[in-house]
Each structure stands twice: as structure tokens, then as C-alpha cells.
Amino acid sequence: MKIEIWSDVICPFCYIGKRNFEAALEQFDHKEQIEVVWKSFLLDPSISEQSSESYHQYLxxxxxxxxxxxxxxxxxxxQMAKQSGLDYHLDQSIIVNSQKAHQLIQFSKTKKLGDKAEELLFLAFFTDVKNIADTESLVKIGLELGLDEIELKSIFDDQKYKYEITQDIQEAQxxxxxxxxxxxxxxxxxVSGAQPSQVFLETLNTSFTKWRASNPKTPIQVIQGSNCSLEDGCN
Structure with missing residues (x-):
């Protein structure tokens, strides 16, 4: 079952929501059958990449x-973040445009690393107080993800990933x-907002029950023949 999550990596409630959702998913009996897809959302595209405003000044x-x-x-x-196990330093965070960060996420999704990219970018912005509009900083995060350095340096000029961001935002609208x-x-x-994990768990159970009813497990009909196996060898 697919779960799509729209978020922005400069949104403090998005990181809290991610953590609470993950806590619910850990308690969910069928988590191996859940596919999580991250979607881009820009809270304020007008913010400059060279902004010098603190989070406090911006708000x-x-x-x-x-x-x-x-x-x-x-x-x-x-304090809310702390209750979810997160360490925020909003007094030091500098607000910047998150477009390039989302380009990294879109590229990471092509390598099945979208969730990990979200995590590292949230961590970089809210805990490590990094500039997530700085290309060099983003390349370092990409390398930490295990992505290729040459590819990483080209994604920020690639219109493909900008288009994917636009598509996600249009879909949200x-x-x-x-x-x-x-x-x-x-x-x-x-579920809208950084809800408690119990809300996510209840929604997981309800939606999965409905999904399973429409997508029942179908036993595979096997015609047996000569084969080789690890246990019995070839027969």
C-alpha cells in the first residue's frame, strides 16, 4: 500500500510528523507491505538562497x-520536537530557499533513497544548522547517502528535477x-500535520484493512517439476 507524504525540509512540523509516523509504522504489523513516497512542497519559493534571516526574524x-x-x-x-526525540536549534537556523534540497531529494528517489535523503536534510537544517541551499553542503549530504559525486554536481542544473518538484506541488494543489x-x-x-503516532497507527490500520480487501493475497499455483534447491540439491 502506498503512502505519499508532502513536506518541506524547512518545516519544523514535517520532521516531527516524520518521526511520529515512523514510530507508528514500527508498531504496524504489515509494515513490509507499505511503500512510502516523499513529495516536494515549497512553503515559500520567494526566499533567497543567500538569505541571512534567522528563523525568528523570518517569522x-x-x-x-x-x-x-x-x-x-x-x-x-x-519542546514538541524533543518529545519526538529530535534536537532542534531554531535559534541558530538560517532560513534559505529549499528548492535545491528538493532537487537532491528528487534525484535520491531515483536511487530508492528518498526517505534517507529527507532524514539527512531535516537533520542538517534543524539540528546541525547547515545551509541547505549551498551546493557544496548538499553534495556532501549526497555523498553521505552513497550517491555518485559526478552525478550529484550535475543535478542542480538539471531541469528534470525542477520539473518533478513542480509536478508534486501541482498535484498537491x-x-x-x-x-x-x-x-x-x-x-x-x-492525516494533516504532525499528529501523535497513535493517530498515524489508527489510520494505517484502517486504510490497510480497506486496501487488503481490494488487494487480497492470491496463492500462486505451482506446477512442480525437476529442480535444484539449497536444501535438497538437484532432483
Missing amino acids: TKRKNMPLEQVNAMLANVT NIGISGVPFFLFDRKYA
Whole structure:
């Protein structure tokens, strides 16, 4: 069963949602039959790649909120992250455009490394306070994923991965997604936001039951003949 997740790697609730979803998946009896597909979402495409604004400054300006209120809000988010086992340093994070980070994710997906790419980019931004718009930093993350360095250096100029991002965003708009994280289970059930793991587990159970009813296991009819096996050799 396919679960599609729209997220942005500069969204603090997306990393928390990822962790809570993973906790639910660990408790799910049929996790080996779940396919997770990450989808790109840009919360603010207007942010510069050379931004020097802190997370606090950005939200103060974007939401037109007093700095004290923003500080309190981000302190709550940091505590929420801690409860999910994450270590946020939002007081040090510099807001940058996440387009290139998503290009790395799209490329990683072609190597079946989309989930690991999401994890390392979240970690880089929220915990290690790295500049995820910097090509050199992104190449290092790609190398950590085990990707080829020559290929990595070419993906940021490749229109293919920019197109994939645009397609994901257009798909989100068509579905009616206006915020992330957004988890879509078998295109029939959805969870919006960084919900507790129990909510994800309940949705997993409900959606999988419906999916299994429409996709029953079919026993394979085998015509036996002479063969070789590890246990019995050839007969």
C-alpha cells in the first residue's frame, strides 16, 4: 500500500510528523507491505538562497508577529520536537530557499533513497544548522547517502528535477493540500500535520484493512517439476 507524504525540509512540523509516523509504522504489523513516497512542497519559493534571516526574524516579518511571541512559539515547537526525540536549534537556523534540497531529494528517489535523503536534510537544517541551499553542503549530504559525486554536481542544473518538484506541488494543489506535512494513505485517507503516532497507527490500520480487501493475497499455483534447491540439491 502506498503512502505519499508532502513536506518541506524547512518545516519544523514535517520532521516531527516524520518521526511520529515512523514510530507508528514500527508498531504496524504489515509494515513490509507499505511503500512510502516523499513529495516536494515549497512553503515559500520567494526566499533567497543567500538569505541571512534567522528563523525568528523570518517569522516575525512573514507573520507580522512580535518577536517575543515568535520566540515563545518556536520554544514550544522545540519542546514538541524533543518529545519526538529530535534536537532542534531554531535559534541558530538560517532560513534559505529549499528548492535545491528538493532537487537532491528528487534525484535520491531515483536511487530508492528518498526517505534517507529527507532524514539527512531535516537533520542538517534543524539540528546541525547547515545551509541547505549551498551546493557544496548538499553534495556532501549526497555523498553521505552513497550517491555518485559526478552525478550529484550535475543535478542542480538539471531541469528534470525542477520539473518533478513542480509536478508534486501541482498535484498537491489539485488534491487541495495547502499545508504540510500531509500524509495520504492509498489516496483514500489523509492525516494533516504532525499528529501523535497513535493517530498515524489508527489510520494505517484502517486504510490497510480497506486496501487488503481490494488487494487480497492470491496463492500462486505451482506446477512442480525437476529442480535444484539449497536444501535438497538437484532432483
